Amino acid sequence: MVSVEKIHIERERTRKRPRLAWDVAPPSASEAQRALPVPGDEGFERKHVSPPKRDDDREGHYVFNLGENLTPRYKILGKMGEGTFGRVLECWDRQTREYVAIKVVRSIRKYRDAAMLEIDVLQQLAKNDRGSSRCVQIRNWFDYRNHICIVFEKLGPSLFDFLKRNKYCPFPVDLVREFGRQLLESVAYMHELRLIHTDLKPENILLVSSEYVKLPSYKRISSDEMQFRCLPKSSAIKLIDFGSTAYDNQNHSSIVSTRHYRAPEIILGLGWSYPCDLWSVGCILIELCSGEALFQTHENLEHLAMMERVLGPIPEHMICRSNKGAEKYFKRGSRLRWPEGAVSRESISAVKKLGHLKDIVSRNVDSSRSSLTELLHGLLTYDPTKRITARQALDHPFFRNPT
Numbered sequence: 503m504v505s506v507e508k509i510h511i512e513r514e515r516t517r518k519r520p521r522l523a524w525d526v527a528p529p530s531a532s533e534a535q536r537a538l539p540v541p542g543d544e545g546f547e548r549k550h551v552s553p554p555k556r557d558d559d560r561e562g563h564y565v566f567n568l569g570e571n572l573t574p575r576y577k578i579l580g581k582m583g584e585g586t587f588g589r590v591l592e593c594w595d596r597q598t599r600e601y602v603a604i605k606v607v608r609s610i611r612k613y614r615d616a617a618m619l620e621i622d623v624l625q626q627l628a629k630n631d632r633g634s635s636r637c638v639q640i641r642n643w644f645d646y647r648n649h650i651c652i653v654f655e656k657l658g659p660s661l662f663d664f665l666k667r668n669k670y671c672p673f674p675v676d677l678v679r680e681f682g683r684q685l686l687e688s689v690a691y692m693h694e695l696r697l698i699h700t701d702l703k704p705e706n707i708l709l710v711s712s713e714y715v716k717l718p719s720y721k722r723i724s725s726d727e728m729q730f731r732c733l734p735k736s737s738a739i740k741l742i743d744f745g746s747t748a749y750d751n752q753n754h755s756s757i758v759s760t761r762h763y764r765a766p767e768i769i770l771g772l773g774w775s776y777p778c779d780l781w782s783v784g785c786i787l788i789e790l791c792s793g794e795a796l797f798q799t800h801e802n803l804e805h806l807a808m809m810e811r812v813l814g815p816i817p818e819h820m821i822c823r824s825n826k827g828a829e830k831y832f833k834r835g836s837r838l839r840w841p842e843g844a845v846s847r848e849s850i851s852a853v854k855k856l857g858h859l860k861d862i863v864s865r866n867v868d869s870s871r872s873s874l875t876e877l878l879h880g881l882l883t884y885d886p887t888k889r890i891t892a893r894q895a896l897d898h899p900f901f902r903n904p905t
């Protein structure tokens with residue numbers, strides 16, 4: 503069995519291409535159905551023929567045209583996203599008469615194997631779900647022309663898509679609280695099943711609905727030009743992308759997570775477990791409140807320097823245990839080689855620009871400042887053994903006593 507470790511690619515911040523017109527309403531169900539015969543009809547398969555077999559592109563992606571069939575059952579309506587593993591297509595399911603999102607995995611052995619692991623995780627999540635897991639639901643899967651296809655319920659835009667579309671205007675703190683609560687519920691659910699997501703980030707948190715409202719913004723550029731901001735109509739979210747999910751008892755690859763959301767124990771080579779997801783949640787909550795990623799870096803030493811700027815010194819006991827690769831980031835055993843180890847002046851000023859956690863929160867949040875700061879300190883605790891768990895976080899006053 504090929505593990506996700508083998509296919510793990512250092513996930514530097516490669517922001518996804520924008521989803522295609524996520525805010526444009528899909529064609530109405532009746533419109534899509536009108537053109538389509540009813541499943542089960544005699545000759546159904548003959549009517550909904552698959553296109554002639556074509557070569558995949560150079561990266562092993564399935565080549566398609568809009569309006570074609572992906573097996574006789576699914577009609578391809580559009581492309582919703584793209585990731586390392588494959589492309590996600592919006593399709594019409596002729597059998598269930600619903601829109602679905604189908605991840606068509608690249609026809610490369612390691613991605614096919616990883617997709618089978620993802621299916622296994624998705625089935626575990628579905629089996630134990632009592633309706634409140636807030637993890638995307640798998641509807642079906644099949645192997646089509648050497649591409650593993652995973653059929654999901656169709657969701658809306660990601661929180662990252664939403665922020666981007668809003669020109670990185672932050673979400674109001676009450677909405678961040680709602681997102682945070684649901685995100686932690688899904689993380690708690692996964693951890694109780696002994697699963698670690700390892701790739702939590704705003705791109706992997708999807709709004710359930712694409713509906714939004716457009717409100718005048720309080721910031722006016724000039725007297726005749728009113729700024730607008732969009733807010734989702736519903737705060738319901740679900741977690742996606744279980745392609746990097748690990749079982750607690752499995753052998754782990756040493757590097758996981760997308761760079762900006764990567765916990766210090768991973769960078770220091772100390773090994774990782776459930777707490778790495780909580781670190782990512784901390785980074786995500788700050789990003790939702792401020793509109794931008796907290797640790798905007800592509801490099802380990804700069805990343806650690808940023809952490810020290812926001813959160814204070816890294817505990818000595820963690821530095822002492824760091825692996826050979828991470829030793830070079832420290833001098834005299836326990837002090838960060840900073841700023842002398844910086845690669846550029848820009849890097850030094852990027853670190854300097856960051857403030858303490860408390861100041862970052864104060865700059866971006868009007869109410870619940872102290873309880874949010876306290877929660878974030880719990881999530882962004884360096885020592886993974888002392889970091890709060892998802893259940894403890896859900897019990898925090900930020901969620902229990904909103905002001």
Ligand SMILES: Nc1ncnc2c1ncn2[C@@H]1O[C@H](COP(=O)(O)OP(=O)(O)OP(=O)(O)O)[C@@H](O)[C@H]1O
Pocket residue numbers: 518521582583584585586587588589590603605638654655656657658660705706708742743744745
């Ligand atoms: N159920 C869904 N409904 C709507 N859009 C979806 C759904 N699942 C995925 N998408 C879109 O497709 C994109 C890619 O999906 P996903 O992250 O699962 O792919 P991946 O290849 O595993 O990505 P990565 O490179 O991050 O591992 C998402 O960012 C999202 O925009």
